[in-house]
Amino acid sequence: MSHHAPLGAPERRRAALSPSRAKDFKQCPLLFRLRMVDRLDEPGSLATHRGTLVHAVLERLYDLPAGERTVSAALGMLPGLWEAHREGNPAVMGLFDSPGRVEAWLEEVRGLIVSYFRLENPARLEPAERELFVQARTGSGLLLRGFIDRLDVAGDGAVRVVDYKTGRSPGPRFVEEALFQMRFYALVLRLMRGRAPRRLQLVYLKDGRVLTHDPRVAELEALAADLERLWDEVEECARSGRFAPRRSRLCDWCSFQSLCPLFGGEPPPAPEEGAARLLAARRAA
Structure with missing residues (x-):
C-alpha cells in the first residue's frame, strides 16, 4: 500500500x-444520495444532540490542568455548553414533548459524563x-x-x-x-x-x-480494497443516476421516509453538480 x-x-x-457515509451507502444507496449528493437537512434526534453535548464536555475537560479534571468540573461545564448548543441549534427544543422532559434529558447527559470517570482517569491522560x-x-x-x-x-x-x-x-x-x-x-x-x-x-x-x-x-x-470497491458502486450509481432504496430494520429510524419510494414517496431530482463531485473524487490520484 x-x-x-x-x-x-x-x-x-x-x-x-x-x-x-460508507455505512450509509452499504445500508441504503438512496440514503447516501440524499445526505451526500442532495445534502438535505435532517432534524436530528435527542440521541444525536446528547452525543454532541457529551463529546463537547469530554473534549474541553482536557483543556484543564490534570489535577482539575474532576467529575464536578466536567458537570460544571454542562450548563454553558448546553446554552451554546441550544443557541446554535434552536430546533432541538422542538424535539422535547414537554418542558419537563428537558431536565430529565439533561440528567441522562450528566449520567453519561459521570460514567466516563468510572472508565478512565483523565488526570492520568x-x-x-x-x-x-x-x-x-x-x-x-x-x-x-x-x-x-x-x-x-x-x-x-x-x-x-x-x-x-x-x-x-x-x-x-x-x-x-x-x-x-x-x-x-x-x-x-x-x-x-x-x-x-x-x-x-x-x-x-x-x-x-x-x-x-x-x-x-x-x-x-x-479494508482499503473494500472501500475502493464500494466507491466503484457509488460511481456506477452516479453515472446511472439511480441510487436505489434498500429496505431494512433501520428504515424505522430514517428521516427521509417521505422521499422514499418504498414508503410511497418520491425523491427530488438529484442535483447534477452533486453527482459530478462523486465522479471527480478520484481524479487527483
Missing part, C-alpha cells in the same frame, strides 16, 4: 468518503490530539476523511485511537460493525503517517464497557 502525505485544506471541498480532522488518499486517489475524538501517543510513539460512544456497547454479533469506523480511522492514519495505530478503543458510556482492538496491517489493506 502506498503512503501519502496529509492533504491541505482545499481538499476539504472535494467529495470524500467518511465512515458514516495527556491526549496528543482531540477532535482531530484526518484525511488521506488511497492508491486510486479516493479521498478518505473523518474526525477522531482522541489520539493518545505513548512514550515509544505507539498511537491509540479513542472514540466515545453515548449508546450501549454492541452484542457479539455486531462487534465487527462497531469496529468498522475505528479501522477506517486506522487506515487513514496509516496512509497519512506510514504507521498504523497500535490500539483502537471504543468507550461506551451508557453501559460502562470498553471495546479494544489491535489492528493488523493485512486487515487495513483489506
Whole structure:
C-alpha cells in the first residue's frame, strides 16, 4: 500500500468518503444520495444532540490542568455548553414533548459524563490530539476523511485511537460493525503517517464497557480494497443516476421516509453538480 502525505485544506471541498457515509451507502444507496449528493437537512434526534453535548464536555475537560479534571468540573461545564448548543441549534427544543422532559434529558447527559470517570482517569491522560480532522488518499486517489475524538501517543510513539460512544456497547454479533469506523480511522492514519495505530478503543458510556482492538496491517489493506470497491458502486450509481432504496430494520429510524419510494414517496431530482463531485473524487490520484 502506498503512503501519502496529509492533504491541505482545499481538499476539504472535494467529495470524500467518511465512515458514516460508507455505512450509509452499504445500508441504503438512496440514503447516501440524499445526505451526500442532495445534502438535505435532517432534524436530528435527542440521541444525536446528547452525543454532541457529551463529546463537547469530554473534549474541553482536557483543556484543564490534570489535577482539575474532576467529575464536578466536567458537570460544571454542562450548563454553558448546553446554552451554546441550544443557541446554535434552536430546533432541538422542538424535539422535547414537554418542558419537563428537558431536565430529565439533561440528567441522562450528566449520567453519561459521570460514567466516563468510572472508565478512565483523565488526570492520568495527556491526549496528543482531540477532535482531530484526518484525511488521506488511497492508491486510486479516493479521498478518505473523518474526525477522531482522541489520539493518545505513548512514550515509544505507539498511537491509540479513542472514540466515545453515548449508546450501549454492541452484542457479539455486531462487534465487527462497531469496529468498522475505528479501522477506517486506522487506515487513514496509516496512509497519512506510514504507521498504523497500535490500539483502537471504543468507550461506551451508557453501559460502562470498553471495546479494544489491535489492528493488523493485512486487515487495513483489506479494508482499503473494500472501500475502493464500494466507491466503484457509488460511481456506477452516479453515472446511472439511480441510487436505489434498500429496505431494512433501520428504515424505522430514517428521516427521509417521505422521499422514499418504498414508503410511497418520491425523491427530488438529484442535483447534477452533486453527482459530478462523486465522479471527480478520484481524479487527483
